[in-house]
């Protein structure tokens with residue numbers, strides 16, 4: 001069964017030109033893709049290519065201007081959902097953004113932030129089970145009881161990010177959209193979260209949509225990849241195939257822009273080039 005089906009999904013904003021005239025601007029200009037249940041789709045593309053807009057439409061945070069969206073076999077486009085439909089949708093799909101500061105209630109402790117999700121979504125929502133589950137979820141993302149008692153502002157950015165991931169997991173969703181959600185984490189925590197997501201996927205057939213600038217992460221955790229540019233999907237395919245043999249010039253550029261072994265900052269290369277008379281204008285050490 002397909003977990004997500006997008007057909008010609010569009011988002012057009014009304015923007016003003018430099019001369020103040022309004023004009024339509026397609027942030028997402030007709031995206032079509034399918035993610036099978038238990039699959040993992042990477043979405044990469046330059047800044048402003050429409051990745052977050054696409055993610056926000058998937059999560060119901062942005063109404064599409066056109067096209068069709070189906071999540072877990074149910075149509076998502078159309079009338080705005082009532083309370084029980086919203087609950088159901090939350091169990092179908094959760095999204096985690098890069099900076100969760102605004103989405104975590106600053107007045108609530110971390111335990112309360114997680115507990116309010118568990119109250120709604122846990123099969124056995126007794127107080128004891130919820131308290132136990134809060135600690136289980138925090139342990140999974142490398143946090144503990146001390147963090148459970150903290151408020152978001154008392155946590156580091158990486159810790160807040162992990163709370164946001166734990167909160168998404170609290171709803172046991174069938175689909176998780178991660179929008180640069182692990183980008184800011186240090187590498188050991190990032191590896192722990194990626195392992196956790198992988199383990200959850202193997203155990204529960206959870207589906208992931210993974211937006212990331214980090215092609216190494218994308219290669220590690222996704223099976224299929226779409227590449228966006230200017231609101232359009234310019235390339236798609238199996239992740240390894242797209243990254244190893246990119247066909248579209250933009251994907252080739254993206255691939256070339258990843259620093260390889262021996263990479264030095266451009267300025268240092270240029271300085272050294274001046275000193276040693278070698279070519280140093282490409283940011284790479286040959």
Ligand SMILES: Nc1ncnc2c1ncn2[C@@H]1O[C@H](COP(=O)(O)OP(=O)(O)OP(=O)(O)O)[C@@H](O)[C@H]1O
Pocket residue numbers: 013014015027045046047048049050051052053054
């Ligand atoms: N509410 C809005 N009104 C007008 N334009 C918008 C709005 N939201 C996004 N855009 C524009 O849509 C385009 C796509 O933005 P989006 O945030 O989806 O890009 P992105 O690929 O996620 O970029 P990044 O990698 O930098 O996060 C951008 O040009 C952005 O300025």
